[in-house]
Amino acid sequence: MCQHVSSFVRAGAQSAFDSLLPPRCPVCDAVTARDEGICPACWTAMPFIEQPWCARLGTPFSHDLGEGALSARAIADPPVYDRARAAALYQGTARDLVLSLKFGARRDVAGVMGQLMARNGRELLEPGSVLVPVPLHRFRLWQRRFNQAALLADAVSRASGVAMDPLALERIRRTRQQVGLSAKERQINVRRAFRVTDAGQGRLHGRNVILVDDVLTTGSTLAACTRVLRAAGVARVDVLTFAIADPVTNDL
Numbered sequence: 001m002c003q004h005v006s007s008f009v010r011a012g013a014q015s016a017f018d019s020l021l022p023p024r025c026p027v028c029d030a031v032t033a034r035d036e037g038i039c040p041a042c043w044t045a046m047p048f049i050e051q052p053w054c055a056r057l058g059t060p061f062s063h064d065l066g067e068g069a070l071s072a073r074a075i076a077d078p079p080v081y082d083r084a085r086a087a088a089l090y091q092g093t094a095r096d097l098v099l100s101l102k103f104g105a106r107r108d109v110a111g112v113m114g115q116l117m118a119r120n121g122r123e124l125l126e127p128g129s130v131l132v133p134v135p136l137h138r139f140r141l142w143q144r145r146f147n148q149a150a151l152l153a154d155a156v157s158r159a160s161g162v163a164m165d166p167l168a169l170e171r172i173r174r175t176r177q178q179v180g181l182s183a184k185e186r187q188i189n190v191r192r193a194f195r196v197t198d199a200g201q202g203r204l205h206g207r208n209v210i211l212v213d214d215v216l217t218t219g220s221t222l223a224a225c226t227r228v229l230r231a232a233g234v235a236r237v238d239v240l241t242f243a244i245a246d247p248v249t250n251d252l
């Protein structure tokens, strides 16, 4: 009998066995009792962004400058999108979490990342708005098998009740990875890379869109998406990411 046990049954037994193992922290791999998997030490070390922050860029202020205050950077070089918000700075534990999601080791972390994004993005998450993840080109989607921005948008949608539309925007040109490129090179790299789909045109016209991605670095990808959304008649484009690269110390 034993040698005739089907692979189907063996696969079932394996997954049942996996569910009995204690969860491991996606950042440091320590065994943890928490369901969402992030151990208390890594949670404490997370570089969360807390208010007060710049009303435009969502970057933290060291002291309170009052409601609606703008950072010097937002005044000198305002982004094309309206407002950006993020849960954490892209360093340490937050960076490890982003990489853990992106490279597929731990897709389950999207849930807790989305909850943290919904918390810091609550000013953007109004009823009637639409969450739109930054799309991958279909070839890269085929290679990676999932889009981390779509996983995060889905998690934010579940945490906030705001609808998500993953098919409204598409990437029509394969682009080089942005890592290692200068700000100017990034802009050129993503130019004409996106388009609003025919179905998206009807669904997004006149709506407020919240673009979702894992990390905001120079913002060139999000700016390229913003331009095509505006051209399609979207009323307002805000940006919600899990992490934001520290504009002073990070030059990714």
Ligand SMILES: [Zn+2]
Pocket: 025, 026, 027, 028, 029, 030, 038, 039, 040, 041, 042, 043
């Ligand atoms: Zn840990």
